[in-house]
Amino acid sequence: MRIVSGIQPTGNLHLGNYLGAIRNWVRMQDEATASGGQCLYFLADLHAISMPHVPADLGANTREMVAALVACGVDPERSILFNQAQVPQHAELQWLLNGTARMGWLNRMTQWKDKAGKNREGASVALFTYPVLQAADVLLYQATHVPVGDDQKQHLELARDIAQKFNNDFCSEEAPLFTLPEPFIPPEAARIMSLRDGSAKMSKSDPSDMSRINLTDDADTIMQKVKKAKTDPEPLPSDKVGLEGRPEAKNLVSIYAAMSGSTVDAVLGEFGGEGFGKFKPALGELLTQKLAPINARFVGLRQDQTALDAILRKGAEKARALAMPTLDATYQALGLVRG
Numbered sequence: 001m002r003i004v005s006g007i008q009p010t011g012n013l014h015l016g017n018y019l020g021a022i023r024n025w026v027r028m029q030d031e032a033t034a035s036g037g038q039c040l041y042f043l044a045d046l047h048a049i050s051m052p053h054v055p056a057d058l059g060a061n062t063r064e065m066v067a068a069l070v071a072c073g074v075d076p077e078r079s080i081l082f083n084q085a086q087v088p089q090h091a092e093l094q095w096l097l098n099g100t101a102r103m104g105w106l107n108r109m110t111q112w113k114d115k116a117g118k119n120r121e122g123a124s125v126a127l128f129t130y131p132v133l134q135a136a137d138v139l140l141y142q143a144t145h146v147p148v149g150d151d152q153k154q155h156l157e158l159a160r161d162i163a164q165k166f167n168n169d170f171c172s173e174e175a176p177l178f179t180l181p182e183p184f185i186p187p188e189a190a191r192i193m194s195l196r197d198g199s200a201k202m203s204k205s206d207p208s209d210m211s212r213i214n215l216t217d218d219a220d221t222i223m224q225k226v227k228k229a230k231t232d233p234e235p236l237p238s239d240k241v242g243l244e245g246r247p248e249a250k251n252l253v254s255i256y257a258a259m260s261g262s263t264v265d266a267v268l269g270e271f272g273g274e275g276f277g278k279f280k281p282a283l284g285e286l287l288t289q290k291l292a293p294i295n296a297r298f299v300g301l302r303q304d305q306t307a308l309d310a311i312l313r314k315g316a317e318k319a320r321a322l323a324m325p326t327l328d329a330t331y332q333a334l335g336l337v338r339g
Contacts, residue, residue, distance in 0.1 A: 001037035003028055003184060004143035006044040006134075007069075009062040009083070015213040015287075016192035016202035018072060018294070019258050024186040026073035028147065033078050040141055040319060041074060043083040043312075046090060046133060050126035051115070063308045068215060070311065071298035080322075082315030084137070089323035093136035094129070096330050100166045101132045105158055135159035138181050140323045145184035156183055170333040177329055190258035195229040198247025213287060215298050222291065223284040226252075231276045238272035240264045252276075256283050259290050 005028075007021060029039045043062050062083055074081060084090045106112065109131055116123035134155050138146050139162070148156050163178035171177045194200045194211040202212045210225055217225070230248045237243060243250040243264070250264075253271075256279075257264045271279050301307065331338055 001032055001035065002141060002144050003032055003037065003039045003147065004042075004138045004141050004181075005039075005147050006042045006047070006084070006137055007065065008048055009043045009045055009058065009065045010204065011057065011061040011064050012204035013064065013068045013215045013298075014202055014204060015215075015255070015291075017068070018215065019190040019192050019255075022069060022072045022074075024147065025069065025079075028184075028186065029074060029079045039079040040143075040322075041069065041079055041081050042087075042137070042319070044137075046084040047130060050124055050130050062312075063305060064302050066308045066311055067298055067301035071215070071294050071301055076311050076315060080315050080318045081311060082319045083312050086312060086316035087319045087323060089140055089320060089327045090133065090136055093140050093323075093327055093330060094133040096327075096334060097132050097136055097139070097162055097166065098129065099334070100162050100169065101129075101135070101158075105161060106131060108154075109158070110154055131155045131158050132162070135162045139163055139178045140326050141319075142179040142326060143181045144179060146181045147184045147186050153183065156181065166330075166333075177326070177333055190254060192255060192258075193247065193251040195225060195251075197230065198249075198251045213291070215291070215295060217291075218295065219288040219292065222287050223281070226284040226287065227280050229280065231280075235273055235275050236268060236271050236279060238268055240268060242268075249276075252279070252283060256286060259286050 005025065007025075010017075025039075025041055029041075031037075032039050043065055045058060045062050048058055066081065066083075069081065070076065106128055112123075112128055112130070115127055135158060138156075138159055146156055146159075160180045163180050167176035167178055192202045194202050194206060195213070196206070196208055196211040200206075204212070206212065210228060213222055213225060229252060231252070232246055232249060234246070234249075236249065236253065240250075240253075243253060253264055253267050256262075257267045260267070271282070
């Protein structure tokens with residue numbers, strides 16, 4: 001098993017990022033390496049330039065994301081951790097696959113329609129061809145599995161379509177070039193909502209810092225934010241059916257369940273009938289206990305640019321070595337003459 005997955009380099013990382021994506025990367029790493037498999041995790045900085053961005057922020061956010069991943073448990077010695085920009089084979093293979101991808105396929109991409117909106121003429125070409133780069137990201141390494149959520153299933157199907165067409169057009173039936181990656185559905189990621197509005201996702205773009213638990217928050221700040229989190233006057237129910245129509249209560253219970261490795265029903269079995277005056281301090285203590293080691297390592301790592309750059313450089317060296325055979329074979333299959 002070879003798992004390949006990428007993540008956009010964003011700053012101001014919070015509890016939603018950790019429980020929604022990063023923790024699953026750590027689990028996949030542990031499970032894959034235990035069974036003799038391999039994980040490649042990359043920071044999708046080439047994808048990031050498909051939308052308007054501030055160059056200085058992109059560099060800083062890339063390093064911050066590396067610090068967060070390592071602090072949360074991604075081990076650069078067991079997984080290959082790198083950023084796309086240091087592995088030019090990603091961009092090269094994208095160009096070679098552009099000859100196989102079809103305009104009709106890309107026009108059907110839901111994410112293209114959503115991000116371009118009504119101003120498609122004003123959107124960047126990179127945004128339109130983004131899914132071809134995603135295909136190159138995984139086909140380059142002969143990935144057997146790609147973790148996908150609902151928003152990425154269509155892009156993985158496109159990668160498989162491109163791989164299949166290329167194999168049909170340029171390879172013999174007995175010796176296809178590209179592996180068709182299978183979707184890997186990770187354990188259901190916790191969907192973490194804002195502490196100020198249980199109907200909105202926890203987000204770094206929310207103007208209120210009280211809406212989220214940042215990975216840089218210390219114990220006092222975490223407890224303060226939890227205690228001030230929006231709730232309702234009713235006590236907690238004894239089962240999860242009673243959380244329907246109570247988005248803030250449901251969010252806090254879900255966070256407790258996710259952080260404790262338990263279930264919503266088990267949490268309500270312990271706290272059902274209790275008010276938030278008892279539950280919030282317990283949640284704050286749990287978050288502090290679980291996040292303290294991550295916070296300490298993250299805060300230290302994010303200030304050590306030399307160490308972060310070394311992690312990316314070493315990971316990129318490993319990734320380039322894995323990528324070259326596939327890229328060379330692609331050039332050869334297309335009949336391109338290289339010295």
